[in-house]
Amino acid sequence: MMALPAVRAMAGREGDPTMPEELRADVVVVGAGPVGGTLACRLAAAGVVTAIVDRAALPPMEHPVFDGRAYAIAAGSRALLMDAGLWDRLPDLPNPILDIRVTDGLVGRRASRLHLHFNHQEAGGEPGPFGWMVEARGLRRALNAHVRDLPDLRVFAPAEASVERSVEGARVGIVGGPSIACRLVIAAEGRQSPLREAAGIRVTRIGYDQTGIVCAISHELPHNNLALEHFLPSGPFAVLPMAPSVDAEEGGAPNVSAVVWTERTRIAETILGLDDRRFAREIRRRLGDYLGDVRTVGRRWNYPLSAMLAHRYVDTRLALAGDAAHAIHPVAGQGLNLGFRDAIALAGLVIEAKAAGEDVGSPGLLARYQRARRPDNLAMLAMTDGLDRLFSTNNPAARLARDLGIAAVDRAGPLKRVFMRRAMGA
Numbered sequence: 067m068m069a070l071p072a073v074r075a076m077a078g079r080e081g082d083p084t085m086p087e088e089l090r091a092d093v094v095v096v097g098a099g100p101v102g103g104t105l106a107c108r109l110a111a112a113g114v115v116t117a118i119v120d121r122a123a124l125p126p127m128e129h130p131v132f133d134g135r136a137y138a139i140a141a142g143s144r145a146l147l148m149d150a151g152l153w154d155r156l157p158d159l160p161n162p163i164l165d166i167r168v169t170d171g172l173v174g175r176r177a178s179r180l181h182l183h184f185n186h187q188e189a190g191g192e193p194g195p196f197g198w199m200v201e202a203r204g205l206r207r208a209l210n211a212h213v214r215d216l217p218d219l220r221v222f223a224p225a226e227a228s229v230e231r232s233v234e235g236a237r238v239g240i241v242g243g244p245s246i247a248c249r250l251v252i253a254a255e256g257r258q259s260p261l262r263e264a265a266g267i268r269v270t271r272i273g274y275d276q277t278g279i280v281c282a283i284s285h286e287l288p289h290n291n292l293a294l295e296h297f298l299p300s301g302p303f304a305v306l307p308m309a310p311s312v313d314a315e316e317g318g319a320p321n322v323s324a325v326v327w328t329e330r331t332r333i334a335e336t337i338l339g340l341d342d343r344r345f346a347r348e349i350r351r352r353l354g355d356y357l358g359d360v361r362t363v364g365r366r367w368n369y370p371l372s373a374m375l376a377h378r379y380v381d382t383r384l385a386l387a388g389d390a391a392h393a394i395h396p397v398a399g400q401g402l403n404l405g406f407r408d409a410i411a412l413a414g415l416v417i418e419a420k421a422a423g424e425d426v427g428s429p430g431l432l433a434r435y436q437r438a439r440r441p442d443n444l445a446m447l448a449m450t451d452g453l454d455r456l457f458s459t460n461n462p463a464a465r466l467a468r469d470l471g472i473a474a475v476d477r478a479g480p481l482k483r484v485f486m487r488r489a490m491g492a
């Protein structure tokens with residue numbers, strides 16, 4: 067496979083006279099989000115000649131107003147970010163999660179005394195935190211800088227891609243730009259994936275009638291690196307420990323957490339309309355006292371929640387990765403981690419095939435990828451869906467049963483360790 071010409075600074079710009087009309091690459095990734103961008107960096111770092119296309123301009127995606135989410139990055143995902151050269155480029159220090167507490171309760175009341183507490187030192191295996199909190203826009207900043215620095219990676223953004231695939235190979239036309247001949251196209255354009263639709267791959271969707279409200283809070287007392295998952299009848303309310311912020315408030319904020327608050331959509335609409343003081347009061351009614359006084363910092367975001375699973379992850383010269391293949395309820399903060407596990411599996415297979423001089427888009431390789439990833443993603447979808455249904459109810463019998471279940475798991479060492487290893491992405 068011939069390498070891409072080394073004209074990178076002008077890559078993807080319309081009217082560039084130095085741009086050849088025909089390029090060759092091993093892989094073209096469509097979608098430069100966290101999954102597609104990281105996968106492209108991982109492949110290029112290993113010498114796989116890769117091009118990445120995003121229909122949006124990349125820089126605006128790192129602005130504070132673009133995405134308010136913060137990701138809980140599991141240990142396995144962190145290893146991927148390191149291999150891709152991204153971990154050290156994160157602009158802010160990722161904050162470790164050392165303890166996880168799972169509680170059950172009602173709005174405005176103390177949590178049930180029966181709870182689950184996970185400490186990272188009890189998890190077994192490699193010692194280390196459960197995960198690290200990373201701001202979505204921080205990851206975007208690292209990605210946007212790094213994709214331009216890798217000699218084996220070429221970036222086209224903003225650009226529209228038109229894809230033709232056949233048994234022999236694929237061709238990705240950049241509208242108004244060159245055409246790229248490649249062996250494999252990876253669809254990483256998120257939930258609405260046009261490449262998945264064009265391939266006729268059907269999906270199963272689950273609607274939740276829930277909205278994810280996301281914001282950051284500054285609080286009086288330290289979080290001690292504890293993540294809280296507090297189950298309420300409208301849905302889970304998660305508080306995740308972030309690193310101190312220099313610019314969240316005037317003079318800086320030493321104690322900061324991210325809130326992912328699931329509400330019934332009708333109630334969420336009312337809550338989102340509250341002024342800052344009343345909004346903070348609603349947070350406090352759910353959170354209790356453990357962080358002391360609470361203020362919201364920055365703006366609030368909201369995301370309609372649904373789950374989805376593609377019936378197939380592959381087609382001729384095509385693989386789906388990340389939210390293009392699956393989407394899950396954020397109850398366990400695992401959506402991106404699943405996408406990263408897709409990236410780890412696919413990158414492993416492609417790098418191995420390239421090193422052996424084999425076709426990186428062969429039917430055999432694609433079948434192995436699907437076998438490696440679809441069952442795992444289906445299991446996590448079922449688990450998160452089940453958790454949300456079990457906990458998002460006010461039925462007293464169901465509440466008693468799950469409180470007893472929580473207490474039983476807390477006492478059962480081996481089962482508890484299974485949950486902990488799972489949360490770490492092991």
Ligand SMILES: Cc1cc2nc3c(=O)[nH]c(=O)nc-3n(C[C@H](O)[C@H](O)[C@H](O)COP(=O)(O)OP(=O)(O)OC[C@H]3O[C@@H](n4cnc5c(N)ncnc54)[C@H](O)[C@@H]3O)c2cc1C
Pocket residue numbers: 096097098099100101102103119120121122135136137138139226227254255256257260278279280326369387388389390396399400401402403404405
């Ligand atoms: C409220 C909430 C909280 C969450 N919290 C967590 C968490 O704590 N931990 C976790 O692991 N996950 C979390 N998730 C899930 C996580 O946000 C997603 O799994 C993740 O963003 C998926 O990344 P992706 O790269 O697959 O897709 P996306 O982030 O959707 O990126 C897709 C990219 O493709 C581009 N694109 C779209 N269409 C085209 C096209 N036609 N051509 C070219 N490019 C295109 C887009 O511009 C974008 O850059 C959360 C989700 C929600 C809703």
